[in-house]
Amino acid sequence: MASVDCLVCHDTMGTYSKKNNKCGYPNKDVDLAAVAKRVGTPGRSNCGACHWYGGGGNGVKHGDMDNTLASPEKSHDVHMGGLDFTCQECHVATNHRIAGSSTTSAVSEGEVSCTDCHDEKPHKMSSPLLNQLNDHCDAIACQTCHIPRYAKAVPTVTMWDWSRSGEEDRILEQTPNRLKQLSRRKGLLIKEKNAVPTYAWYNGKHYRHLKGDPVKLTGVTELNPPAGDIHDPAAKITPYKIMNGVEPADTEYGYLIVPQLFGDGYFKNFDWQDAAQKGMQAAGLEFSGKISFVQTKMHWRLNHEVVPAKNALSCLDCHHPDGVMDFKALGYKEDPALSGGRFKKVSPAAAK
Numbered sequence: 001m002a003s004v005d006c007l008v009c010h011d012t013m014g015t016y017s018k019k020n021n022k023c024g025y026p027n028k029d030v031d032l033a034a035v036a037k038r039v040g041t042p043g044r045s046n047c048g049a050c051h052w053y054g055g056g057g058n059g060v061k062h063g064d065m066d067n068t069l070a071s072p073e074k075s076h077d078v079h080m081g082g083l084d085f086t087c088q089e090c091h092v093a094t095n096h097r098i099a100g101s102s103t104t105s106a107v108s109e110g111e112v113s114c115t116d117c118h119d120e121k122p123h124k125m126s127s128p129l130l131n132q133l134n135d136h137c138d139a140i141a142c143q144t145c146h147i148p149r150y151a152k153a154v155p156t157v158t159m160w161d162w163s164r165s166g167e168e169d170r171i172l173e174q175t176p177n178r179l180k181q182l183s184r185r186k187g188l189l190i191k192e193k194n195a196v197p198t199y200a201w202y203n204g205k206h207y208r209h210l211k212g213d214p215v216k217l218t219g220v221t222e223l224n225p226p227a228g229d230i231h232d233p234a235a236k237i238t239p240y241k242i243m244n245g246v247e248p249a250d251t252e253y254g255y256l257i258v259p260q261l262f263g264d265g266y267f268k269n270f271d272w273q274d275a276a277q278k279g280m281q282a283a284g285l286e287f288s289g290k291i292s293f294v295q296t297k298m299h300w301r302l303n304h305e306v307v308p309a310k311n312a313l314s315c316l317d318c319h320h321p322d323g324v325m326d327f328k329a330l331g332y333k334e335d336p337a338l339s340g341g342r343f344k345k346v347s348p349a350a351a352k
């Protein structure tokens with residue numbers, strides 16, 4: 001723990017802050033002595049100082065976490081709003097090992113699940129219709145029905161096309177829930193708000209594309225697709241934010257380029273050859289000098305922004321021709337309310 005910054009999590013005054021690109025050293029104008037006298041249990045904003053700003057801005061990376069969680073309405077998040085949960089009430093920390101596995105990293109210090117606190121069959125409805133909800137829990141994750149929308153307050157990036165960088169900054173299209181803009185440094189960005197998740201089978205594992213792995217030069221390379229499908233009893237339908245990317249690749253070696261962006265890198269020189277040369281050297285990978293842009297796709301799991309129960313997805317949100325779920329894409333031949341779930345039929349007679 002020698003080089004761990006304690007105050008980033010334990011400051012309760014909210015004045016402690018870090019300097020951009022100064023390797024994690026605090027701002028000089030912070031009164032460290034005053035902060036040190038008021039250390040306490042981490043609040044949501046302590047954790048949020050890192051997790052809400054991933055990817056270069058508020059809400060950019062995670063579709064379900066941004067600074068709205070500092071003091072959300074109950075309608076935004078029932079646990080952190082209505083119940084004022086801290087992060088570690090769910091992400092239980094034992095001797096500084098914080099539980100909860102992330103979508104992208106293979107290491108994990110234990111898992112967090114809705115059923116750590118709720119029953120596996122949590123619905124206690126008297127009506128036989130609503131009783132169906134508990135049967136659904138074998139095939140559908142809690143999050144699917146209880147997080148019907150994501151990025152409800154702050155837009156999140158869903159498309160990042162690096163090949164369009166270098167042009168002047170401008171807004172291309174703007175509607176209340178969608179912004180398409182060009183950034184000279186970052187390229188074409190699409191940001192979405194109040195978005196409907198994409199649903200996929202997930203059995204608790206994701207595949208991971210690692211540095212130097214082969215990339216498709218045409219078509220889309222999935223960087224971290226969830227494992228599991230309709231035939232896997234351990235898999236459940238789970239909600240995701242999809243992040244589409246267009247990134248530089250080395251066409252001769254057939255892998256993604258790790259460009260140098262900061263310092264004497266792309267953000268200063270706007271030269272991909274130069275940024276690739278420097279970045280690949282630092283990454284310890286060969287670079288052929290031949291660059292083309294390829295399409296990538298990432299899955300980001302949604303676990304926060306749980307809405308009040310009355311706003312959860314219910315029968316007709318899914319079992320309807322215009323429902324949120326693309327049953328065929330998930331592997332069903334039609335709406336399963338008509339012909340039965342993956343391991344059983346609606347009625348034995350229908351099977352004959």
Ligand code: HEC
Nearest residue numbers: 001004005006007008009010041042086088093095096098
């Ligand atoms: C990533 C955030 C984070 C960092 C960094 C961090 N802590 Fe903690 N710390 C926590 C959490 C979470 C708890 C549990 C609080 C709770 O139970 O609500 C905790 C608890 C504690 C406790 C109470 C006893 C215990 O272990 O439960 C002490 C003392 C403590 N931290 C000291 C430190 C010191 C000293 C450092 C720097 C070396 C540090 N912390 C760095 C998050 C952090």
Ligand code: HEC
Nearest residue numbers: 044047051079085087090100101102103111112113301303
């Ligand atoms: C109501 C419970 C709950 C609360 C409160 C909560 N989380 Fe989570 N969080 C989860 C669950 C469940 C997961 C999925 C973890 C797993 O699969 O092991 C998760 C996942 C995560 C992940 C991994 C994200 C990814 O997919 O890469 C991070 C980071 C995280 N939470 C941070 C936070 C922070 C920061 C806070 C406080 C602002 C917070 N969480 C509050 C339940 C909660």
Ligand code: HEC
Nearest residue numbers: 008042046047050087088091099100101102105107108109
């Ligand atoms: C100084 C920045 C920083 C702070 C503060 C911080 N984290 Fe993290 N946390 C990270 C990084 C970096 C990772 C690894 C990359 C990732 O998963 O996003 C991580 C990973 C996680 C994960 C995923 C665990 C895994 O094994 O992959 C969870 C859950 C999490 N943090 C929760 C918290 C909670 C709760 C707090 C507050 C008590 C907190 N973090 C404070 C930087 C931070």
Ligand code: HEC
Nearest residue numbers: 078089090113114116117142143146303306307308309310
């Ligand atoms: C650390 C314990 C904990 C975890 C983890 C947790 N919850 Fe809760 N949740 C509670 C408590 C306590 C309440 C309030 C009492 C109640 O309604 O059961 C609650 C309430 C709820 C409600 C009812 C909200 C309302 O008032 O309308 C829903 C829905 C819910 N949780 C869903 C989830 C989902 C989905 C997850 C996983 C992403 C989750 N919970 C994770 C403790 C937890």
Ligand code: HEC
Nearest residue numbers: 114118120122123124136137140141142145309312313314
């Ligand atoms: C198929 C969709 C669906 C799934 C899956 C689902 N829920 Fe629900 N849940 C609902 C709906 C709809 C309601 C509100 C019912 C009503 O009162 O009209 C609800 C209500 C609740 C409530 C409020 C208490 C109650 O009895 O009304 C809690 C807590 C809850 N769900 C937790 C969970 C947890 C935890 C899981 C995962 C184990 C889960 N739900 C899975 C749709 C679902």
Ligand code: HEC
Nearest residue numbers: 129130132139313314315318336337340341342344345346
């Ligand atoms: C989030 C989307 C969603 C919601 C909400 C939802 N369902 Fe379903 N339903 C499904 C899926 C997916 C299956 C297939 C589950 C399986 O493969 O086991 C299914 C299966 C069914 C089946 C066939 C079950 C069988 O195997 O015999 C019936 C009947 C049904 N749902 C009725 C309902 C009713 C009634 C409600 C409201 C109380 C409801 N559903 C809410 C997605 C949903």
